[in-house]
Amino acid sequence: MPDPRSVEVGLKQFYLLRDFLVCAHCDSYFSGRLYRKQYRAVYYCPRHERLRDDPYSKNLKHCEQNAYLRIEETDDLVWNTVVDVLSTSHRYKEEIKLLTINAKGPQRDRKQEIAMLTKRLKAIGAERRRIETMLGTVEAGNLIAPDSENRFQGVIQTLKKEVDDLQGERVAMEKRIKDLENVSRWTDWMAEFGTKITELRQLTGEKRKDFLKGVVDTIRVTKTAPTQVQLEILFKQPFVEDLLVKSSDPGDRRKYKIEDGKSSIRIPLVLGGPRTKELSVPT
Numbered sequence: 001m002p003d004p005r006s007v008e009v010g011l012k013q014f015y016l017l018r019d020f021l022v023c024a025h026c027d028s029y030f031s032g033r034l035y036r037k038q039y040r041a042v043y044y045c046p047r048h049e050r051l052r053d054d055p056y057s058k059n060l061k062h063c064e065q066n067a068y069l070r071i072e073e074t075d076d077l078v079w080n081t082v083v084d085v086l087s088t089s090h091r092y093k094e095e096i097k098l099l100t101i102n103a104k105g106p107q108r109d110r111k112q113e114i115a116m117l118t119k120r121l122k123a124i125g126a127e128r129r130r131i132e133t134m135l136g137t138v139e140a141g142n143l144i145a146p147d148s149e150n151r152f153q154g155v156i157q158t159l160k161k162e163v164d165d166l167q168g169e170r171v172a173m174e175k176r177i178k179d180l181e182n183v184s185r186w187t188d189w190m191a192e193f194g195t196k197i198t199e200l201r202q203l204t205g206e207k208r209k210d211f212l213k214g215v216v217d218t219i220r221v222t223k224t225a226p227t228q229v230q231l232e233i234l235f236k237q238p239f240v241e242d243l244l245v246k247s248s249d250p251g252d253r254r255k256y257k258i259e260d261g262k263s264s265i266r267i268p269l270v271l272g273g274p275r276t277k278e279l280s281v282p283t
């Protein structure tokens with residue numbers, strides 16, 4: 001009998017939710033699999049399967065959760081839920097407003113600053129290599145001809161301190177670059193999607209995935225019955241059922257404020273179709 005995975009067309013296939021679905025039982029990310037001849041595609045916990053016949057994963061904890069989620073159905077359910085949540089979220093609208101205001105000018109400055117920092121990082125690397133070479137030379141000299149007055153020691157200490165300082169500077173710069181890139185990513189994301197909430201339902205494929213990356217952290221899958229799972233969509237912010245309430249603070253010039261909603265929403269998904277082990281394997 002051929003291994004079912006020999007019919008996997010896994011690698012280049014696009015899976016909307018593969019980087020989001022997490023098995024609540026074992027914390028693994030779900031895999032996706034397509035059975036082309038059966039027009040059937042599923043998400044599943046790889047730890048439930050692999051251990052059966054894969055020697056490489058026999059040391060991994062076996063997962064009992066055998067949930068096979070039909071991809072098309074799961075994608076649609078998650079996508080529609082996310083769009084529903086965001087289209088009624090006041091926080092989401094507020095975020096869009098703020099980011100469109102803030103994002104216009106400084107985006108260019110950020111790119112310039114990243115370029116400048118990257119250049120400086122290279123220079124630091126070169127400087128550090130130069131000092132380390134020097135240090136090596138001095139230390140070797142000290143070994144060959146140790147001087148009784150310890151004149152070398154001072155030089156070595158100074159050079160070592162310079163290397164440490166450069167290292168500190170490098171770490172700080174790398175952090176700054178990362179922060180700038182994060183802001184840029186969020187800003188680009190907003191420029192692309194933020195203002196188009198009404199058009200979201202028309203997005204497809206990769207665009208949907210790019211959008212989800214901006215607002216959804218993970219989706220946890222728990223099997224709740226033999227033919228049902230619960231999907232818990234964890235948002236990056238408390239978008240779910242937030243409220244616009246009258247501000248009770250008399251000093252607040254804005255009359256309304258946003259009361260945080262929840263950061264997650266749970267939705268049931270009925271598992272359909274035959275179980276994998278009952279499938280006939282196409283040849």
Ligand SMILES: [Zn+2]
Nearest residue numbers: 023026045063
């Ligand atoms: Zn699992």
